[in-house]
Amino acid sequence: MRxxxxxxxxxxxHDSLVCVGLDPELGxxxxxxxxxxxxxxxxxAAIVDATADLACAFKPxxxxxxxxxxxxxxxxLIAHVHARHPGVPVxxxxxxxxxxxxxxxxxxxxxxxxxxxxxxxxPYMGRDSIAPFLERADKGVILLCRTSNPGGAxxxxxxxxxxxxxxxxxxxxxxxxxxHGNCALVCGATWPEELGQVRTRVGDMPLLVPGIGAxxxxxxxxxxxxxxxxxxxxxxxxxxxxxxAGSGEDFASAARAAAQELRDSINALRH
Amino acid sequence: MRxxxxxxxxxxxHDSLVCVGLDPELGxxxxxxxxxxxxxxxxxAAIVDATADLACAFKPxxxxxxxxxxxxxxxxLIAHVHARHPGVPVxxxxxxxxxxxxxxxxxxxxxxxxxxxxxxxxPYMGRDSIAPFLERADKGVILLCRTSNPGGAxxxxxxxxxxxxxxxxxxxxxxxxxxHGNCALVCGATWPEELGQVRTRVGDMPLLVPGIGAxxxxxxxxxxxxxxxxxxxxxxxxxxxxxxAGSGEDFASAARAAAQELRDSINALRH
Numbered sequence: 001m002r003x004x005x006x007x008x009x010x011x012x013x014h015d016s017l018v019c020v021g022l023d024p025e026l027g028x029x030x031x032x033x034x035x036x037x038x039x040x041x042x043x044x045a046a047i048v049d050a051t052a053d054l055a056c057a058f059k060p061x062x063x064x065x066x067x068x069x070x071x072x073x074x075x076x077l078i079a080h081v082h083a084r085h086p087g088v089p090v091x092x093x094x095x096x097x098x099x100x101x102x103x104x105x106x107x108x109x110x111x112x113x114x115x116x117x118x119x120x121x122x123p124y125m126g127r128d129s130i131a132p133f134l135e136r137a138d139k140g141v142i143l144l145c146r147t148s149n150p151g152g153a154x155x156x157x158x159x160x161x162x163x164x165x166x167x168x169x170x171x172x173x174x175x176x177x178x179x180h181g182n183c184a185l186v187c188g189a190t191w192p193e194e195l196g197q198v199r200t201r202v203g204d205m206p207l208l209v210p211g212i213g214a215x216x217x218x219x220x221x222x223x224x225x226x227x228x229x230x231x232x233x234x235x236x237x238x239x240x241x242x243x244x245a246g247s248g249e250d251f252a253s254a255a256r257a258a259a260q261e262l263r264d265s266i267n268a269l270r271h
Numbered sequence: 272m273r274x275x276x277x278x279x280x281x282x283x284x285h286d287s288l289v290c291v292g293l294d295p296e297l298g299x300x301x302x303x304x305x306x307x308x309x310x311x312x313x314x315x316a317a318i319v320d321a322t323a324d325l326a327c328a329f330k331p332x333x334x335x336x337x338x339x340x341x342x343x344x345x346x347x348l349i350a351h352v353h354a355r356h357p358g359v360p361v362x363x364x365x366x367x368x369x370x371x372x373x374x375x376x377x378x379x380x381x382x383x384x385x386x387x388x389x390x391x392x393x394p395y396m397g398r399d400s401i402a403p404f405l406e407r408a409d410k411g412v413i414l415l416c417r418t419s420n421p422g423g424a425x426x427x428x429x430x431x432x433x434x435x436x437x438x439x440x441x442x443x444x445x446x447x448x449x450x451h452g453n454c455a456l457v458c459g460a461t462w463p464e465e466l467g468q469v470r471t472r473v474g475d476m477p478l479l480v481p482g483i484g485a486x487x488x489x490x491x492x493x494x495x496x497x498x499x500x501x502x503x504x505x506x507x508x509x510x511x512x513x514x515x516a517g518s519g520e521d522f523a524s525a526a527r528a529a530a531q532e533l534r535d536s537i538n539a540l541r542h
Contacts (some may be wrong), residue, residue, distance in 0.1 A: 063369060063376035069384060071342060097393060098334060098366055099420040099481075102294070105334035113340060113503060122368060124395040124415060124424020144395060149370040151397025158431040165436065168429060210370075251448070 003117045003140035004182060006089040007206060010056040011232045013087060016263045017209065017270070019052050021093070021239025022060040022077070026068065028244050030251045040065075041073045043251075047243060050252040051086035051259040057118075057235050059208075061093040078115050091208070091235075092116035095144060100128045101196050107132045111139055119140055120186060120208070123169050130177060137180035140206075145169050145198055146209030148188025168195060174202040184208055187226070189217025189236070197224030204228045206235060212262075213241035219262075223269050231270045238262055274388045274411035277360045278477060281327040282503045284358060288541070290479065291322050292510025293348070294365070295337065299515050301522045304399040311336075312344045316351050318448075318514055321523040322530040323356035328389075328506050330385060332364040349386050362363055362479070362506075364388035366415060371399045378403045382410055391479070392456060396442050401448060408451035411477075416440050416469055417507045419459025419482030438468060447472040455479055458497070460488025460507070467496030475499045477506060479523075483533075484512035490533075494540050502541045509533055 001009075011017065022038045033039040048058060053231055058081055065074040078090050091113055096106040110119040110133075130263025135142045146156055146166040155168040173183050185202065187195040189211035196209065206224055211217035219236065226234050241262070246254025272280075282288065295311045304310040319329060329352055336345040349361050363385055367377040381390040381404075389411025392401055404412045417427055419439040427437040437458075444454050456473065458466040460482035471479065478497055480486035491509065497505050512533070517525025 018349040061369075061373055061376075063367070063373050063380060066342075067376040067379035069342070069383065071337075071340070073478075079361065095369055095370075095393070095396075096334070096366070099486075101417070102332055102334050105332075108338035109334060113338065122366070122393045122395050124393050125366075125418050125420060126425030126427070128420050128422040129418075130422075147370070147396050147400075149396060149399050151399040152442065154397030155395060155436065156397070158436065160429040160431050160436070163430070165429065166297075167425065169426065170424065183408060215370075217357075 002138050003089050005086065006117060007056060007140070010088055011229060014053055014056060016056050016265060017232065017234045017236050017266050018055050018259055018263045019057040019059050019091070019235040019237040020047065020055045020259060021237045022047065022058055023064045023239045023243065025064065026156060026250055030247050030249065032249050040070055041067065041076055044077050046252040047255050048081055050256040051083065051242065052088050054256070054259045054263050055088055057089050057091050059091040059093050059237055075114055078188035079136055082115060089140070091118040091120065091140065093120045095120050095122050097122035097125045097129050099125065100131060103129050103132045107136065111136060115238065120144065123173070127177065134177055134180060134182065137182055139182060140164055140184055141182050142184040142186060142208050143169065143173050145185040146187045146191050146194045147219060148190045148215050152191070166194065167201060170198045170201045178205070186210065189219070189222045192218060192221035192225045195222060199226050203221070204233055206233055208216070208235045208237065210237045212236060212239050219266060220269055223266065227270055236266060273409045273453070274360050276294065277388060278327060278359065278411070280360055285324055285327060286538060287325055287327050288503065288505045288507050288537050289326050289530055289534045290328040290330050290508040291318065291326045291506045291513055291530060292505040293318065293329055294335045294510045296335065296512065301518050301520065311339065311341055312347055315348050317523040318526050319352055320355065322513065323359050325527070325530045325534050326359055327501060328360050328362050330364050330508055336371070339451055346385055347529040351387065354418040356428050358388045360388035360411070361391040362391065362411065364391045366391050366393050368393035368396050368400050370396065371402060374400050374403045382407060391415065394450070398448065399417045405448055405451060405453065408453055408489065410453060411455055412453050413455040413457060413479050414440065414444050416456040417458045417462055419461045419486050419488065423459060423462070437465065441469045441472045445476060449476070457481065460490070460493045461486055463489060465494035470497050474497060475504055478510065479506045481508045482505060484509050490537060491540055494537065498541055506536060
């Protein structure tokens with residue numbers, strides 16, 4: 001099934017806008033898992049199983065696996081999601097981008113090797129660097145737009161002929177790149193008004209929203225500015241706040257409680 | 272030794288501005304290597320050994336390995352360069368970029384896991400996404416500026432308050448990010464006048480120049496606009512033109528001949 005349809009179904013079926021970020025850090029794993037040969041997989045799979053019915057998507061961040069030489073773990077983790085929770089799409093957070101002949105290899109990495117349903121990409125190199133992804137109508141193509149980090153303003157907020165670069169990116173994606181209807185944008189929760197400007201330009205295009213929790217983004221402001229007419233349109237990501245909600249043997253149930261609290265607090269504001 | 276010093280020494284000792292790009296494609300390997308269990312390593316290592324004394328750097332492109340599930344091959348290849356040709360730095364062409372807490376994992380990936388001397392990065396997310404790399408004064412930090420591909424103009428050429436985005440990137444890197452003197456920029460050979468504009472803004476900062484050969488960039492124009500006062504300052508990349516110069520059992524000597532021809536044609540114009 002197409003990523004966009006899977007996402008829309010998950011929003012409805014799980015009544016959730018929560019995207020669970022999977023950013024494993026060896027130093028933060030529960031003590032009873034540390035040192036076990038497959039600790040990262042065990043940890044992430046337990047989080048997945050405990051939160052799947054509360055999530056609209058899972059988002060593993062690839063650097064956390066690459067730094068550990070654990071690409072095979074990431075492959076198995078994504079396969080686990082597909083096998084056990086086939087209604088929850090997997091977004092590979094990789095922020096790739098390269099010239100066309102190389103972009104095809106990144107397509108292979110994301111969709112064939114890892115089996116992701118969607119991937120995050122960096123738009124700086126322009127259309128032909130994204131084209132091989134756009135052609136995959138079944139897959140989600142999620143472009144960085146206004147990122148949540150402090151340096152997000154360095155270039156994204158530069159005035160480009162009367163409007164900031166991130167709005168030029170949003171308009172270009174909505175107008176020129178979305179022929180297959182498979183595009184989405186990354187807009188950080190730390191800039192809710194900018195997120196609202198993006199929403200006004202891109203119709204119902206889904207927005208992936210990092211930056212709540214540790215980064216300080218305001219959920220209420222995100223909902224106010226970002227919801228679509230049917231009260232969806234957002235994938236509100238939480239990584240650390242869910243993954244490391246607990247540090248004992250009950251880490252998975254602590255993660256479930258954190259995901260449920262986030263889902264319910266969002267729903268109290270949007271319904 | 273610091274990347275910048277290793278690079279400067281290689282420019283002089285090998286009398287070469289040629290950067291050899293390592294972009295292995297299974298379908299293009301010489302027939303006698305196809306199907307062998309370690310074919311990609313054998314191919315790349317042979318190219319490295321045949322061209323090292325003609326090169327100022329090697330640049331493996333990581334997607335070509337990731338698409339093959341061959342990160343271990345890339346690790347061994349970079350270790351091979353360091354062991355056999357310690358004077359030639361290795362640039363990991365990865366174009367990474369993410370928020371600070373994740374950027375640290377990409378630092379680990381590039382410099383600890385793969386042992387690269389430098390890495391290419393995407394500046395779109397701004398300073399804090401690059402800061403963990405900048406702090407590594409021994410390593411090279413090579414930011415995308417004006418890329419060689421057709422879509423490079425989509426955003427990089429947008430007018431940002433009287434000058435294009437790529438010049439804002441160049442100025443920001445030169446002025447604010449280069450405190451350790453470890454920055455360089457990617458400027459495509461397909462836009463030699465823009466490359467010249469960058470040169471006038473960044474002093475002697477090294478420029479990594481893709482886009483000659485298959486992409487059609489003009490070496491003479493690159494040299495005219497990009498050389499520094501001491502007739503260096505450029506890493507002119509060739510990947511396919513060297514790697515696939517031959518397709519038989521003599522592929523390594525064909526690659527050597529292609530690298531030598533490129534080096535000599537550059538030197539005839541710059542000396």
